[in-house]
Structures are given as structure tokens and as C-alpha cells.
Amino acid sequence: MVGVSAQLQAGGSPADSVGAVVRLIGEHAREVNQRRAADIAAALARDIREPLQPAELTELADLAHQVAGSAGTFGFADASGLASSIERMLAESALGQVTRLRATQLRTAQVRVRRLCEQLAAEPDYDYPDSGDEHGTDAFSAGVGLADPRDVPV
Amino acid sequence: MSVVRHVLVVDDDDLLAEVARAALELVAGWQVTTAGSGAQAQLLAVSARPDVVLLDVMMPGQDGPATALAIRSNPDSAEVPIIFLTAKSHPEEENHRWRHLALAGVIPKPFDPMTLSAHMARILGWSG
Numbered sequence: 001m002v003g004v005s006a007q008l009q010a011g012g013s014p015a016d017s018v019g020a021v022v023r024l025i026g027e028h029a030r031e032v033n034q035r036r037a038a039d040i041a042a043a044l045a046r047d048i049r050e051p052l053q054p055a056e057l058t059e060l061a062d063l064a065h066q067v068a069g070s071a072g073t074f075g076f077a078d079a080s081g082l083a084s085s086i087e088r089m090l091a092e093s094a095l096g097q098v099t100r101l102r103a104t105q106l107r108t109a110q111v112r113v114r115r116l117c118e119q120l121a122a123e124p125d126y127d128y129p130d131s132g133d134e135h136g137t138d139a140f141s142a143g144v145g146l147a148d149p150r151d152v153p154v
Numbered sequence: 155m156s157v158v159r160h161v162l163v164v165d166d167d168d169l170l171a172e173v174a175r176a177a178l179e180l181v182a183g184w185q186v187t188t189a190g191s192g193a194q195a196q197l198l199a200v201s202a203r204p205d206v207v208l209l210d211v212m213m214p215g216q217d218g219p220a221t222a223l224a225i226r227s228n229p230d231s232a233e234v235p236i237i238f239l240t241a242k243s244h245p246e247e248e249n250h251r252w253r254h255l256a257l258a259g260v261i262p263k264p265f266d267p268m269t270l271s272a273h274m275a276r277i278l279g280w281s282g
Contacts (some may be wrong), residue, residue, distance in 0.1 A: 014180045014181045015181075015268060017180045017268050018177055018180050018268060019177070020174055021172075021173065021176035021180070022173055022176070022267055025169050025172055025173055025176075026259075028169060029169045029170075032169065032237055062212070062214075065212055065241055066167060066241075068241045068263070068264075069170065069210075069212075069240075069241030069263035069264065070167055070169065070264070071172055071264065072263070072264025073170060073173060073263070073264040073266075073267065074169075074173075074264075077264070080241075080264050084241070086275055109215070128266035128269075135166075145223065
């Protein structure tokens with residue numbers, strides 16, 4: 001994929017070029033995210049027969065995390081939010097025992113994964129929600145970056 | 155005349171790394187180097203001499219925080235600004251765990267490619 005931006009740089013505004021790159025890469029990203037969602041769905045279906053182990057649930061949570069981080073950039077903002085909620089449910093389930101609550105949570109996750117698959121099959125919408133101050137943050141307001149780098153313990 | 159900045163983008167998702175590269179190169183005219191792992195980033199933070207590292211938090215093996223700590227621990231890269239890129243829904247909850255990493259800032263995923271460079275510039279106090 002490296003060099004796609006260079007290939008598209010000739011002609012058009014930067015916005016047009018970036019839009020073209022995102023759409024081009026997005027076609028492939030959608031397939032990757034659909035595959036990730038399908039893998040989660042298949043694993044959750046197996047859980048009915050044999051409860052998934054915590055390590056497996058953690059892996060599934062990581063997969064959902066990847067969808068959450070990727071889908072929104074490629075025109076699937078709602079799917080990204082849904083994937084985040086699935087990630088949380090799977091991560092919480094990985095910490096718990098095999099209980100009725102866990103089973104309920106995983107069934108809910110299963111329903112959400114089905115919806116996620118449907119959303120990823122729809123047409124992408126590249127109208128990004130506002131980003132910037134209200135989402136991201138500098139270290140000062142977040143309180144994460146105030147230490148002097150030289151003070152970091154090695 | 156605007157300054158050409160050099161950004162090290164670190165993400166194990168190569169599709170996202172490529173979008174970030176396109177966004178930063180085409181919108182801001184910055185130079186971009188990409189790394190697909192924390193270990194690779196740790197080396198490039200020294201050899202490529204980036205002006206900033208845009209670092210994904212959750213990666214297999216050496217994750218973002220471990221990579222940031224390694225970069226900070228090397229005198230040759232200790233002072234490079236680091237911005238975390240994270241899909242965590244509430245990154246502020248992680249703030250206390252990240253405080254010692256002296257981050258310049260945090261940008262949430264998913265990101266808007268058109269505004270990514272402006273967002274980074276605002277965090278870093280860069281103009282032009």
C-alpha cells in the first residue's frame with residue numbers, strides 16, 4: 001500500500017487527493033473489518049457449545065478494538081461506535097467467571113456483532129463527525145504530559 | 155516559507171498508517187516515516203530523527219505505552235514529542251497511567267484524515 005498517496009498526488013486539491021486515497025484504501029479496509037467482524041461472530045457462536053476461554057475473549061476484544069479504530073476513518077462511524085461497545089463487553093467477559101450474567105452479555109454482544117456486520121455491508125459515509133478540541137486533547141488539558149521527559153524513570 | 159516537519163507514524167494496522175501518511179503528506183506537506191511495530195518505532199525514533207511520533211496505543215507485542223517508555227529511556231530520542239492515537243473510548247481514564255510518559259497529547263481513533271495535521275499542529279503549537 002505504501003506510495004498510494006504519491007500515486008494520487010498529481011492533479012486535484014489536497015482534499016481531493018486525500019479523499020481518493022481514503023476511498024481507495026477504504027475498499028480494502030472494509031473487507032478486512034468485515035472479516036474481523038465475521039471472526040468475532042463465529043467465535044461467539046461457538047461459545048454456546050463450549051464457553052470461550054478468557055484468552056480467547058481477550059483476542060476477540062482486540063479484534064473489535066481494531067474495527068473500532070479503523071471503521072470510522074473509512075466511512076463507518078456508527079460501526080466504529082458499535083465495535084467499541086462490543087470490545088468493552090468482550091473485555092469485561094474475559095475478566096469474569098462463566099455465569100448467567102456473562103452468558104447474557106455475550107448474547108448481547110452476538111446481537112451487536114450481527115448489526116456490525118450489517119453496517120459494514122452498507123455504503124460508507126465519509127462525512128466525518130467534527131474532530132478536534134472536543135475529541136482530542138493536548139497533554140496539558142488531559143493532564144498526561146506534564147512531566148519532564150528527562151524525569152521519566154528508566 | 156512553511157517548515158517541512160517529519161512525522162513517525164506507528165500503527166500495526168498498515169491501512170490506517172497509509173491513510174495517516176497520505177493525510178500528513180498531502181494536506182500538510184510533511185515528511186512521513188511509518189513503522190508497523192513498537193520495536194521498529196523504537197529504532198526509527200533514533201535513526202529517522204522525527205519531529206514527532208504519532209503512536210498507536212494498542213499494538214500486539216510492544217504496545218504504545220511500552221514503546222513510548224522505550225523512546226523516552228533512550229537519550230537519543232528522549233525529548234521527541236509523542237502523540238498517542240487511540241481507539242479507547244475514554245482515554246482520559248488512562249491519563250494517570252500515561253502521565254509518566256510525558257505525552258504531548260492524545261488523538262482519538264477514528265480520525266478525520268483532513269484535519270489530522272491541523273490537530274497535531276495545534277497540540278504541538280506548530281504554525282506554518
